[in-house]
Amino acid sequence: MAVDAGNTAWVLISAALVFIMTPAVGFFYGGMLGKKNVLSILGQTIIIIGMVTLIWVTVGFTLAFGGNGQDLIGNFDWIMLDKVGIEPLAPYDFTSVPGILFMMFQGMFAIITVALIIGGVAERMKLKALVIFLFVWTLAIYIPVAHWVWGGGWIAQLGALDFAGGTVVHITAGVSVLAAVLVLGKRSTLSNGGVEMAHNIPFVVLGGALLWIGWFGFNGGSALAADGIAANAFVVTMVAGATAAVVWGIVSWLHLGRPGVLGMISGAIAGLVAITPACGYVNVTGAIVIGLGAGVFCYAGILLKKRFDYDDALDVFGVHGVGGTWGAIATGLLATGTLASSSQGLLYGGGFDLLVSQLIAVVVVYAFAFSVTFVILKVMKMVMVVRVTKEEERIGADIIQHGENAYS
Amino acid sequence: MAVDAGNTAWVLISAALVFIMTPAVGFFYGGMLGKKNVLSILGQTIIIIGMVTLIWVTVGFTLAFGGNGQDLIGNFDWIMLDKVGIEPLAPYDFTSVPGILFMMFQGMFAIITVALIIGGVAERMKLKALVIFLFVWTLAIYIPVAHWVWGGGWIAQLGALDFAGGTVVHITAGVSVLAAVLVLGKRSTLSNGGVEMAHNIPFVVLGGALLWIGWFGFNGGSALAADGIAANAFVVTMVAGATAAVVWGIVSWLHLGRPGVLGMISGAIAGLVAITPACGYVNVTGAIVIGLGAGVFCYAGILLKKRFDYDDALDVFGVHGVGGTWGAIATGLLATGTLASSSQGLLYGGGFDLLVSQLIAVVVVYAFAFSVTFVILKVMKMVMVVRVTKEEERIGADIIQHGENAYS
Amino acid sequence: MAVDAGNTAWVLISAALVFIMTPAVGFFYGGMLGKKNVLSILGQTIIIIGMVTLIWVTVGFTLAFGGNGQDLIGNFDWIMLDKVGIEPLAPYDFTSVPGILFMMFQGMFAIITVALIIGGVAERMKLKALVIFLFVWTLAIYIPVAHWVWGGGWIAQLGALDFAGGTVVHITAGVSVLAAVLVLGKRSTLSNGGVEMAHNIPFVVLGGALLWIGWFGFNGGSALAADGIAANAFVVTMVAGATAAVVWGIVSWLHLGRPGVLGMISGAIAGLVAITPACGYVNVTGAIVIGLGAGVFCYAGILLKKRFDYDDALDVFGVHGVGGTWGAIATGLLATGTLASSSQGLLYGGGFDLLVSQLIAVVVVYAFAFSVTFVILKVMKMVMVVRVTKEEERIGADIIQHGENAYS
Amino acid sequence: MMKVEAIIRPERLGATKSALEEKGIHGMTVTEVHGRGEQKGLEFTHRAGKFRVDMLPKVKVEIVVKDHQVDVVVDAICTSARTGEVGDGKIFLIPVEKVIRVRTGEAED
Amino acid sequence: MMKVEAIIRPERLGATKSALEEKGIHGMTVTEVHGRGEQKGLEFTHRAGKFRVDMLPKVKVEIVVKDHQVDVVVDAICTSARTGEVGDGKIFLIPVEKVIRVRTGEAED
Amino acid sequence: MMKVEAIIRPERLGATKSALEEKGIHGMTVTEVHGRGEQKGLEFTHRAGKFRVDMLPKVKVEIVVKDHQVDVVVDAICTSARTGEVGDGKIFLIPVEKVIRVRTGEAED
Numbered sequence A, B, C: 001m002a003v004d005a006g007n008t009a010w011v012l013i014s015a016a017l018v019f020i021m022t023p024a025v026g027f028f029y030g031g032m033l034g035k036k037n038v039l040s041i042l043g044q045t046i047i048i049i050g051m052v053t054l055i056w057v058t059v060g061f062t063l064a065f066g067g068n069g070q071d072l073i074g075n076f077d078w079i080m081l082d083k084v085g086i087e088p089l090a091p092y093d094f095t096s097v098p099g100i101l102f103m104m105f106q107g108m109f110a111i112i113t114v115a116l117i118i119g120g121v122a123e124r125m126k127l128k129a130l131v132i133f134l135f136v137w138t139l140a141i142y143i144p145v146a147h148w149v150w151g152g153g154w155i156a157q158l159g160a161l162d163f164a165g166g167t168v169v170h171i172t173a174g175v176s177v178l179a180a181v182l183v184l185g186k187r188s189t190l191s192n193g194g195v196e197m198a199h200n201i202p203f204v205v206l207g208g209a210l211l212w213i214g215w216f217g218f219n220g221g222s223a224l225a226a227d228g229i230a231a232n233a234f235v236v237t238m239v240a241g242a243t244a245a246v247v248w249g250i251v252s253w254l255h256l257g258r259p260g261v262l263g264m265i266s267g268a269i270a271g272l273v274a275i276t277p278a279c280g281y282v283n284v285t286g287a288i289v290i291g292l293g294a295g296v297f298c299y300a301g302i303l304l305k306k307r308f309d310y311d312d313a314l315d316v317f318g319v320h321g322v323g324g325t326w327g328a329i330a331t332g333l334l335a336t337g338t339l340a341s342s343s344q345g346l347l348y349g350g351g352f353d354l355l356v357s358q359l360i361a362v363v364v365v366y367a368f369a370f371s372v373t374f375v376i377l378k379v380m381k382m383v384m385v386v387r388v389t390k391e392e393e394r395i396g397a398d399i400i401q402h403g404e405n406a407y408s
Numbered sequence D, E, F: 001m002m003k004v005e006a007i008i009r010p011e012r013l014g015a016t017k018s019a020l021e022e023k024g025i026h027g028m029t030v031t032e033v034h035g036r037g038e039q040k041g042l043e044f045t046h047r048a049g050k051f052r053v054d055m056l057p058k059v060k061v062e063i064v065v066k067d068h069q070v071d072v073v074v075d076a077i078c079t080s081a082r083t084g085e086v087g088d089g090k091i092f093l094i095p096v097e098k099v100i101r102v103r104t105g106e107a108e109d
């Protein structure tokens, strides 16, 4: 197919919108931490943008999207972007956008996924160890799972649906954080019962708002065309985020007597996470249901942390893990069969087929992401110092790792 | 008409740009308040996004845009978005964008309009009362007026022009704030002569800058196509904002001896407001005139507040009411007749016809918005507690309503 | 050529993205200054948006882009945008976007270029003098150079390449700052050995992130179409920025023992600057090389300042001057000849032709920008007070020039 | 001379300033502080839960006055800053040996 | 009464609060300050270089106690806030003539 | 020992630090405060008008020195922080009973 200007315009801007999500995550997370750790988060987002981009254009893209049809991993046909040019790239040329743009749009997803992780393990890892961990994680977890789902791997063949990355993005990040914090242990400041207030909630809202607008590109752009599917993805994204924000507000009003602003923006993010896998397949009614579930389940997901006493600093599992899981399952319930896929969910007359595929995909990715992350960090702990000292933790990562103060 | 990718790409991104205007208003307003009320404004923007989205997809869109040709209000043909799908939606199918996208683009306008109001009534209403007020306001004022102007109602039939919402958005919000603050009364902190400095002017500029970029989608996207009209709307938007910012700076230099940054960004917003109804009909010369008028009239509009001693906290009437009015009238003066409509303004040889239609629309919407808002709040005051106590006002809405501090 | 919706959509959004770069520069620069000068920078960006827009729509556009084929400067054919309308504008009608949009897209470049300068001369000029200087600078330097390169002037005829403004934007701004700080002298606070910490590094990152997303429109939009060239420009922009951020981090790790966040985001900007002239001509491999060079050379460029003891406050020469120069030269080395131009760089078999043209363009623009800026400011110093007093410098521009405090 | 150092609720600062002004006391220095005392902190909401903050924002007002004015100042503060709830704050009286005006260099004991 | 005014490292505040609590000392007022002393500042990174900041963030903790409690308080702070490196801070003992509780107006000498 | 507590203009802090250094006085603690005195506030611009702020940003510099150094310190501050306009600030001398160094626990009277 030849390059179409309208579709290319939309994928170009969508890629830019997904790009902004990574600094946005920096503000969303950074604002929630104390002011002696905000720069470290922002700095990590910059490092991740740099590192993952370089991984992606060298070997990442070809390993994830090359060898379409191979079960487990791509090949090296497009190494160093060989043959990836300004024409649509077979077998992805149904998109009518330049191959190099398709490559970059997908690369933006890799970046933001890696960036999600830093909120969970915040305030305890040495920068060098963190960078090594994320480097290995990208190669060992993100790229294979992306291949399975979007590169024609076994999950795609199974028929499981994941329009914009519920499994690839949110479950991998959320579950890996869970494994990581088990290996790493809690922050010492936290073990002392210290609670740190968010140092700048307006930054959290700013990050959340930029994430939200970015999500229109993330989900809408995943149609890879400016068509009705993109429009539907855009709309259900809006509706699910809006619903979950309101639901979170109501739940916390009932639970705590007041709706917190931090809570409502987190609710919005939870809704956006949950609609991600579903947005190409469900309608607005489905989106309301998904938003509703996201508000309730992710709220509960955060409470889990207290119950099981692990230190997922900024609730990456509670929001992204739980939200992504709910979205993947909800796709199996609510897919209409009239949008980007003809598979119907259980509630739309499709029987259990789709739902079962969704569950298989979720379970396997859980097991894979958890165990591989666990192993990576265990090995790292044996060969190098992974954590900062207690004194360094108290002084804060901004001074210790970067020699900077955020504000003066 | 079939879906066109180029036009759809532009309306998709325009909808995203209008979306960001609501958090942007949160920063624009929140930065101007003291630091104990900033979260309450940001939180309200999130609540409004959630609530108005849900109103819109259930009954709002159909009541505003259904029943095209009915004078006063739409119908329930599209309730719960029934029949609103991924194909263009008759009778709005001249747009060649998916019906569901047309719906959402219009929904974004409803959201931002409601959000404008919170700046006027800031720092005094109980959150629950505010939410009820805005809920009723959306149904009782925004939706009817949107129908009158854009849904084929009586103002559309009259031939009055309002390209992107001078009357629908800015006059309704501005005038309603005037009515609301008369019913609610002044903030007690203000009655004590207390002046509160803006706590974070960079946030005001950030909000203003995001509003400005959002306005390109607001005005340019209202062409509902990526064509010459959209381009013209984009350019005159830029020019009017730029002109008004400079004019405001000069006026305050003459008046106060110094141009304030808060003033200049407010001037830009005033220019953007004023060009809104006109942007599909005037050329760059017209835009300069409109920007000039906006800078002068809205500056004067803010001074009105002191003269008449009402407490429109962040000058929603002074900027949006006055600016929207000037823009609506200026459309009747400066419409060239060669762009999105063949009606010509007084100065372009069209005689008084258009000007009179514009004035009728303005006067009726003034009367409608003012009186309905007045009644809503009077009734609410009789049945519930609408204002916070003086002590709560002093402590600030962030702690009182949300249990949070913006910064720590 | 008729207006094409897809291309128009992309240029519309690109223009909006370039717009946001100017406030973004305000945050990038403002965060690096102390908190008593942040508003002055933000205010100046607003003034520049206003002033340059008005210059551009009256005489700027026609002087830069009119009279295509004239060596030194355009003509007055399109004065007050006469004949610039909603149809494509000959001889630029290869773009298939409305003439008025082409005009505005180019106008956004003028705005951001002028805004770059204020970081270099920060904290010492009287506002009135600064405004006069920038007004004259726009007419006397930006517009001629834009004509030379993009308006069919002598550099275009020479065959030198500058896809999105390495010479026009970054070299003119960077070199002019060098001349300006020599004429103006150092800040007195600095002469006392005072070092001022960045008052808000998160704002620097915010500004940097917004600059980065804006750059996708800046470089990608310069294709003036949503095609493969735009996609290539987008991708190499991303890769060069990413590479330079990482390289800067590594260099400062080696040099200082720690990678600063301020450094890494500056590195990203350096990479984005350097890819600007090249982005229509080089591939991803070229982008990695350019990013690498940008990280190293601009780091060294900042160190120059200490060596030669001039007071370029926020390193406009070090980053934009050096980066733009490197990018212009690198274009002569790395142009593939298969993208937006058939000229090949030295390393791609094109011999020295292109490289020599690039060097001529660079040298002449250096000489022109330096000497004209020098003369403008020398003359201004003779006829008016250009600098604030030492006492005013100490109190800070926010209070002195605007009567405002950024935070309270 | 005596320094009257009062730690009060931030939201009472306005009233306290007015009360002092009525007594003709104009000069003062104000600092944002955090404090705790009998008041056992305040509950804040988090995303999904509450937490208790034991150090609450307070305002420190320092007023240096002649010894005979101390009672007036203390009374004015006590009346204007009081809400009657725990957390109203404390006033410390600290002897000052000398006061010098920077502008003129003149001293007062 | 005596005011114990301690300038300590911000990262030791938590430990200091706990140490005081163990001794039954609950009331205190905390201020963010910048200070310098023997400690010759700290090196910070800039975009491309380092610079030295001589005024470092410290925390001032003020605790007004009865004279007989002073030693306990001083000991608790010294032990908990100490790292042994230059920059640990100073404690100043300042006599307080009277303490008044705003809520009740009652005074204590 | 004596605590010299000076409230000065923020823009004079640099000069004051230098002046003290010349006299060999290095240790000090600095706090951002707001104050008012003879100075009747400052006019600020708003969007469309001016307003007066009566509490202006000042800097509090605290220097604890031996009694015999007090005059030197006071002189140095007066000279370096003075602009001659209203609002230059005040210096308060407050007796300090004892100074303890946290790092070593050693005391000085």
Ligand SMILES: Nc1ncnc2c1ncn2[C@@H]1O[C@H](COP(=O)(O)OP(=O)(O)O)[C@@H](O)[C@H]1O
Pocket: D007, D034, D035, D036, D037, D038, D039, D056, D058, D085, D086, D087, D088, D089, D090, E027, E028, E029, E030, E062, E063, E064, E065, E101, E102, E103
């Ligand atoms: N012993 C103390 N030393 C220093 N500051 C104190 C002391 N006790 C109380 N404060 C300050 O006074 C504030 C109010 O004290 P609190 O005991 O809560 O009020 P109340 O006296 O009304 O019960 C505290 O937040 C703290 O800043």
Ligand SMILES: Nc1ncnc2c1ncn2[C@@H]1O[C@H](COP(=O)(O)OP(=O)(O)O)[C@@H](O)[C@H]1O
Pocket: E007, E034, E035, E036, E037, E038, E039, E056, E058, E085, E086, E087, E088, E089, E090, F027, F028, F029, F030, F062, F063, F064, F065, F101, F102, F103
């Ligand atoms: N003479 C002084 N007057 C006021 N504050 C002081 C004085 N000396 C030290 N300080 C405060 O104590 C802090 C720590 O002092 P420093 O001399 O660095 O520590 P140490 O005593 O452990 O060497 C300083 O940052 C400053 O805030």
Ligand SMILES: Nc1ncnc2c1ncn2[C@@H]1O[C@H](COP(=O)(O)OP(=O)(O)O)[C@@H](O)[C@H]1O
Pocket: D027, D028, D029, D030, D062, D063, D064, D065, D101, D102, D103, F007, F034, F035, F036, F037, F038, F039, F056, F058, F085, F086, F087, F088, F089, F090
């Ligand atoms: N009586 C006072 N008690 C406490 N602080 C004071 C007092 N008088 C002045 N100050 C502080 O000193 C600052 C400067 O005082 P001001 O009277 O304006 O200066 P000047 O003495 O030069 O006229 C004030 O802003 C305030 O912080």
